[in-house]
Amino acid sequence: MSCGNPQTEQDALMIRRKKFDQARTCVKCKTNSGSIVVRYAVYCKECFFPLVASKFRRSLEPTINPITDGPRRRGLKASGNLLLGLSGGLGSTVLLDLVNRTYFKEPSTENGIEKPRGGKDHPRNGSVWAKTAVCYVETCSAFSGVRDKTEEIRAVVDKYDRFDFIPLRIEDAFDNAWWENIGGPPTQQEFGVDVTNEDLFLSTFATGETDSPVSCLKNYIASLPTQTAVPSAVQTLTRLLLLHTAMMTASSHLLLGTSLTSLSISLISSISQGGGFVVREEAQEEWTPRMSVDSNTTERKAGTVRTVRPLRDIGMKECGIWAWWNGLHIVGRERFPGGRQSIGALTKDFIIGLERDYPSTVSTIARTCAKLAPKEGADSICLICERPAQYGIQDWKARISIRSFEDLSSASYRPSHFPERIIKTSPTTPNPPRSPSLTPLLCYACHTTLTSRSIRGTTTNSSMIRRQSVPLPVWVNSRFDIDEKSNGEIWARTQMKGDQMKASIAEFLLNG
Amino acid sequence: MSTISLKIEFGGGLELLFANQRSYSLSIPAIVPTNNRTTPTPPPTPDQPQEPVETKPADVTYLIHHMRDHLLKEREELFIEDDTVRPGILVLINDVDWELEGEGEYVLKDGDEVVFISTLHGG
Numbered sequence: 001m002s003c004g005n006p007q008t009e010q011d012a013l014m015i016r017r018k019k020f021d022q023a024r025t026c027v028k029c030k031t032n033s034g035s036i037v038v039r040y041a042v043y044c045k046e047c048f049f050p051l052v053a054s055k056f057r058r059s060l061e062p063t064i065n066p067i068t069d070g071p072r073r074r075g076l077k078a079s080g081n082l083l084l085g086l087s088g089g090l091g092s093t094v095l096l097d098l099v100n101r102t103y104f105k106e107p108s109t110e111n112g113i114e115k116p117r118g119g120k121d122h123p124r125n126g127s128v129w130a131k132t133a134v135c136y137v138e139t140c141s142a143f144s145g146v147r148d149k150t151e152e153i154r155a156v157v158d159k160y161d162r163f164d165f166i167p168l169r170i171e172d173a174f175d176n177a178w179w180e181n182i183g184g185p186p187t188q189q190e191f192g193v194d195v196t197n198e199d200l201f202l203s204t205f206a207t208g209e210t211d212s213p214v215s216c217l218k219n220y221i222a223s224l225p226t227q228t229a230v231p232s233a234v235q236t237l238t239r240l241l242l243l244h245t246a247m248m249t250a251s252s253h254l255l256l257g258t259s260l261t262s263l264s265i266s267l268i269s270s271i272s273q274g275g276g277f278v279v280r281e282e283a284q285e286e287w288t289p290r291m292s293v294d295s296n297t298t299e300r301k302a303g304t305v306r307t308v309r310p311l312r313d314i315g316m317k318e319c320g321i322w323a324w325w326n327g328l329h330i331v332g333r334e335r336f337p338g339g340r341q342s343i344g345a346l347t348k349d350f351i352i353g354l355e356r357d358y359p360s361t362v363s364t365i366a367r368t369c370a371k372l373a374p375k376e377g378a379d380s381i382c383l384i385c386e387r388p389a390q391y392g393i394q395d396w397k398a399r400i401s402i403r404s405f406e407d408l409s410s411a412s413y414r415p416s417h418f419p420e421r422i423i424k425t426s427p428t429t430p431n432p433p434r435s436p437s438l439t440p441l442l443c444y445a446c447h448t449t450l451t452s453r454s455i456r457g458t459t460t461n462s463s464m465i466r467r468q469s470v471p472l473p474v475w476v477n478s479r480f481d482i483d484e485k486s487n488g489e490i491w492a493r494t495q496m497k498g499d500q501m502k503a504s505i506a507e508f509l510l511n512g
Numbered sequence: 513m514s515t516i517s518l519k520i521e522f523g524g525g526l527e528l529l530f531a532n533q534r535s536y537s538l539s540i541p542a543i544v545p546t547n548n549r550t551t552p553t554p555p556p557t558p559d560q561p562q563e564p565v566e567t568k569p570a571d572v573t574y575l576i577h578h579m580r581d582h583l584l585k586e587r588e589e590l591f592i593e594d595d596t597v598r599p600g601i602l603v604l605i606n607d608v609d610w611e612l613e614g615e616g617e618y619v620l621k622d623g624d625e626v627v628f629i630s631t632l633h634g635g
């Protein structure tokens with residue numbers, strides 16, 4: 001006897017059954033002959049479009065007004081502008097189309113894309129959000145043999161003639177000019193991190209020593225210990241570039257084209273890479289910029305950016321059919337070269353195969369993850385991904401990991417109950433003065449991305465010298481400062497004591 | 513030997529595997545080997561006499577093999593897997609989801625339009 005969802009139960013038993021229930025007639029209008037099967041239900045072409053559009057609105061609209069799930073009968077009004085992340089992939093291309101049709105299109109132009117009367121700045125064409133921009137992050141510099149698709153993406157955005165286009169490049173994450181352009185505090189000193197040691201000690205680069213943003217990026221990528229870490233790192237950099245762009249454009253919402261299928265892939269892949277603590281953030285999250293924006297550049301002071309994935313109940317199949325029947329051009333998004341054996345790529349193959357053979361299981365994954373809540377509260381914000389982090393991950397790792405002799409010796413000169421935080425060199429240390437460690441300021445997943453080696457051994461393509469001084473993204477760099485009075489020791493900037501940094505770290509910084 | 517004419521289209525970037533050509537018109541035999549072999553069987557030799565070839569009416573499974581053998585330009589593993597299309601590739605037969613038409617077992621008719629759409633290009 002079971003009280004669960006019979007469809008899900010059936011999948012759970014892994015009994016392969018017919019792809020659709022009952023007859024070939026549409027379950028909605030019960031008149032037309034069916035054209036598509038969506039999780040065992042048959043829909044005709046006419047009923048398919050409103051089905052997808054209503055799933056999209058049902059996911060997005062409760063998040064538009066500043067108070068989520070509040071009454072919306074008075075209408076939808078966001079507190080800021082809208083930023084759409086467009087990768088050129090299927091999901092984000094469909095998202096752009098749905099946003100345009102739902103919130104910008106005049107009723108008379110139901111079919112085909114037509115230009116709005118009055119142009120993109122006409123007040124009629126932006127009642128929910130005052131302004132809408134589309135941001136694309138070109139990642140080709142992170143990989144060899146990948147073509148630059150910026151112009152193809154620009155052509156997609158230009159067709160709508162009402163969205164501002166903001167093209168970025170993944171190396172902007174290492175570019176001080178970009179950082180200052182979006183209103184970031186000028187970087188006085190750049191830091192490198194030693195990824196050969198789990199403590200991730202920081203060192204300073206001498207002035208003029210740092211390379212171009214592209215070579216910093218390549219150095220960062222080359223320093224990563226596994227194939228799995230590369231797409232994860234690129235994803236995190238992309239996410240932070242989008243979030244900072246949302247801040248810069250005074251956007252209250254960042255919309256991403258993550259479908260139900262991709263959400264399940266990223267949830268499983270994130271959990272298997274140590275991201276279980278932020279499993280809810282994978283579905284929806286709020287991010288508050290640490291810096292305040294210069295009020296000259298935007299009318300709205302930097303507020304919270306809400307990341308929403310309005311396609312999270314719509315599978316890849318529905319997206320693919322939507323794009324085909326609406327004649328959308330998919331620029332495409334390449335698989336990361338050489339990443340076929342990464343956890344992300346393997347998870348993708350697994351989930352997509354599962355979705356074909358047992359269509360309900362994939363939505364079960366997303367629903368189950370939505371119910372997960374971490375047992376312990378977040379007590380800090382990770383410096384690299386700016387997501388909630390748990391304090392003390394390094395202690396925990398030390399307890400569960402099999403360490404090499406080298407690791408043991410480096411950990412041995414501090415008592416295990418005294419976790420090293422960002423700390424001034426202890427006077428009792430017998431060794432030469434040690435630099436501060438980045439590890440206590442990172443979440444488990446980012447620490448794993450930078451340090452966790454695969455069974456097959458460490459990378460051999462990067463020299464040890466490079467690995468001992470790997471550049472950091474600009475938003476991490478700007479968190480540290482040099483204390484001139486105490487022989488150039490590195491200190492976390494006072495900014496880090498912001499609201500988000502909870503007692504443990506903030507207290508330490510105050511007391512030194 | 514009678515043939516059937518078909519129109520094939522690609523969506524979602526799948527055309528990249530097929531010389532970047534979005535649509536093809538092609539003819540295939542109406543009756544094909546059950547093992548989906550798309551090239552003629554080699555002539556019989558004295559020590560290897562011709563086995564009688566089992567046949568079936570041309571279906572979508574045969575079409576997929578034909579496309580792999582004659583149209584696909586690169587990376588067949590991105591198109592075909594276990595004698596069918598790889599998971600994540602959608603098929604429409606005359607604008608209807610092939611899951612409603614018996615998938616690979618659908619028997620092709622002259623003038624059928626078959627669309628292959630990739631959903632593998634992520635979000």
Ligand SMILES: [Zn+2]
Binds near residue numbers: 026032043044047
């Ligand atoms: Zn209907």
Ligand SMILES: [Zn+2]
Binds near residue numbers: 385386387446447
């Ligand atoms: Zn992190």
